[in-house]
Amino acid sequence: MEEPFPPMDAIDLIQQQISILIRRSESERTAKQNTDRLDRSAYLMLGFLVNEGTLTVGQLAEFLQLDISTASRQVRALEDKGLVARTPDPRDGRISRVSLTEEGQQRFLAAKSSRLRRYRQLLSDWSEPDLAQFGAYLVRLNQAYYEAIHNSSPEQPGERKEAGR
Template sequence: MSDDDERTLGRIETEVALLMRFGEATRRATGTAEHRVLDRAAYVILRHLDAAGPQNVSALAAQLNLDGSTVTRQVSALQRDGLITRTPDPSDGRGTVISPTAAGLQRMAAVRSARTRLYGELLADWSDEDQAALATLLGRLNQALVNRNRRR
């Protein structure tokens, strides 16, 4: 690896670390309550269930690259809050399938809308091409992370 490659990868590592830090700080500091009606884990679970449909805990854990016990705890909290329901798994009578409730989808949509507005404000002076390039590159980075985690 050349020095230039190493410097570039170091910059990427630093920028990703800062992105994660600033993203969380921005979420906590944003004045609107919409950003805070769901914690990050609940939001990700509800987004996934909305996109992929009802799933059992094992499939959900695999898709989100989380330990099953972690997902079980998060799902229990979501159920207590009325944001998901559990029904018997038709393919395995011993298990359950998790689905978002209307209230869960409503909260998830409120957070997504608030975040979309925030990014619209942050990127208002970026060209459409730069915004599209950022979306593409972030998508590629996320897919590379998913692929790496699946190989483990």
């Protein structure tokens, strides 16, 4: 392989720590059932809906990088809980447009608040610049992931593709 790559050690650390972070997070997910907690995918899904307003099942699947069948089931689960509503698209009978219910909004905000509380606790002794910097790094990494995946994929409305320099 080519060599203009960053040194192994830092990357190795990052890779390892991300594995651990994910495991930790996963552990929290299953263990602590704060009543207002939502599983990660549901949380992300509701979050997208909060931001985007209304999305199709397919769009949700794409955003979450889920198989559409999985997304479909997730939507149904959320629907059964009354957190989202599906309305048929008047112009295309195949499409289900998914949007938040009032209840869904509230549950999302509650879950968000619960997560924030947890993170505020975990990060309570971080300086503000460190927090900002860390957040920026995470964004950057996620963006890299996103681009790696969407190298040559069809776009969705609202897509921002920033090619970096």
